[in-house]
Amino acid sequence: MTQTPAANNGLLNRRWFLKAGAVAAGAAVLTPAMADGPWMTYPGQSPGPYGAPSRFAALKREQITLNPLGPGDGASCSPLQSLNGIITPNSLHFERHHSGIPDIDPEHHRLTVFGQVKNPLVFSYESLLRYPQQTKTWFLECSGNSFRNTFDEAPDLTAGEVSGLFSCAEWTGVPLHYLLDEVGAHKTASWVIAEGADASGNNRSIPMSIAQHAIIALFQNGEPIRPSQGFPMRLFVPGCEGNISIKWLRSLKLSPTPAQTREETSKYTDLLADGTAQQFSLKMEVKSVITSPSGKMQLPAKGIYPITGLAWSGQAPISSVHVSADGGKSWAAAELQTEPSPFAPVRFRIPWQWHGQPAVLQSRATDAAGNIQPTRAVALRKQSPLVIYHYNGIQSWQVDASGKVRNALI
């Protein structure tokens, strides 16, 4: 059987999997007598009202404390290294809160739309449920995602610990433009100032051109959104940094100017190389991460492994993903396992033969607008070294001769 190289250091043509998979995976054994597992000898648990994962596959989010002085402040990361497909189950969707998760009774929650409008309106949860809904599969990424890889030394982290402030769900909600039509927005109202009902009253200003595409999200992966995602309602602005998708949404004020809130002045601005700050750089960049093999994993033996990961862009659908096994010297096109669509991630994969030698695995995403994910050096050069937002440099996973995989800053 001939191996077809797709790039150097073991990247293979995808057909190779089909013919050599069993050998590669060490699965071939002549039929033994099929042993019954002990679980076949007694009846199992009955159907129940609410399901749970297997105790042998109990995944958790890593928790990050970002401001120990702020009660409830912090984040938790999706365990990307253990997931496949593109959907993140709701219990594992990343979180980022500025003052914790409020426990809101939807009967006593209201959304007020006011400011530069003809008819200010107040909407209850029940009334929003009666509007036409839109359903889309969209990613959400914190603008600080991967911030730990902007520092000088490479922390030994999993894919989720590095880049797990990123998740994806099927979001259903009311297109914001319906509500804007109803209140009769003035033509001078070129900003929407959204505020949440958490203790921080988290608020952000969003240009009308972007807000037009937002929804008031009420359902996530089919069920009512979780408290950690803004129950009973959140703004969802596809393709943009997560913190403008204001959770526990309580008001939308239409305004000719932005409000210059705390989160768009002291935070969530980009300090540029010349010392000035750039505000409202809201759209997320083209980016990708190999989720397997990835940090803290151990390759058990030489052989063929699937390289798989996620790619996304807030600017345009993903058009291609390339993978390198030699630290960026040679590249091969990966196969896209899911269909690209606006604001959805794609799952990519390519077979890789590990010969037991050191390797550096990288992925590089390209979107339909022609944006190409930059190297780490180029990504860092755009901004001040103090900036930790919107980092989209290529991720490197170093495989050593023993098969240990480690986060690397290359």
Place this chain on the structure above:
Amino acid sequence: MTQTPAANNGLLNRRWFLKAGAVAAGAAVLTPAMADGPWMTYPGQSPGPYGAPSRFAALKREQITLNPLGPGDGASCSPLQSLNGIITPNSLHFERHHSGIPDIDPEHHRLTVFGQVKNPLVFSYESLLRYPQQTKTWFLECSGNSFRNTFDEAPDLTAGEVSGLFSCAEWTGVPLHYLLDEVGAHKTASWVIAEGADASGNNRSIPMSIAQHAIIALFQNGEPIRPSQGFPMRLFVPGCEGNISIKWLRSLKLSPTPAQTREETSKYTDLLADGTAQQFSLKMEVKSVITSPSGKMQLPAKGIYPITGLAWSGQAPISSVHVSADGGKSWAAAELQTEPSPFAPVRFRIPWQWHGQPAVLQSRATDAAGNIQPTRAVALRKQSPLVIYHYNGIQSWQVDASGKVRNALI
């Protein structure tokens, strides 16, 4: 403002929502002072390792005992009336077990592929994870779904209680044809006999023409599949009755003939009107259900309501859904809220103005192969009155003058 009727008894053109929504939903109030909810006065809960729904929106599956003599036998239904979009969250996906849920350690589970093959092979969980994966959004429906509406009297049930042996997820797994290539299936092997590692050793025979499109599912909505869905691995045969998607899959035997197992002889066959039984009617029919307004709901007042529901077919993608508010005398085309694709459900919706008079709400799905969902009478006429499988008659919800909604057999 002029109402545009789309069909009789209040079905509206969808544009009507956009202009009259606030009035319809009773949401219009001039700006009051925005009151802070009590939850804005203290910090909330910190990010955690694993999320949970709001206590104000805690959904449950209804449990059904089907054979009290069989320990672990039974089912649980997705609460369709409380969901939107098309994805079912994993904890609410329907279940049907014949001998309960085994608690399988994946390290000690094996999949054996044998019978009419050149090279019988045994696959571990780890080895299957190294094969190329496929990711698709597919529905799953129990062939007994909606069986309680095949009886003579209409039980007072929710949409989930009637038709919630139906769910949808993003499934990721290894295309079965890769494994069939590797074992070298003989040309005479026109059936695949799949067996599960539960205490019932549940097994079914699947024609090769259908099995070619199956996957060995390893992930559901991104995470490893749940024990109730077959952890560590299940067969998933898209578009076909759920019980052939064998859970806890332990063996695939290639054979020139079906095995005539218990579940394809005494059960899961269709007794026809002439008294003979039809076997292997595996593909699910074109079908739909209005999930809101639906059984046990109460319309609070006259006004405009969204009629929304799900439509699906195992034969071809959904092409249209029509809705009636007068028990099938007049019909209007609903809007499809999600993109039709093979073996995926679509979410449909249409605005409806309830004038406070009795109404009968129905939906009728059509697929791209030209199959049209039949009336209840026609659906029942196909088979013996004793048959409870593959029932796809149009669902009727009767709204009385007080706004109460009830399951009706019309």
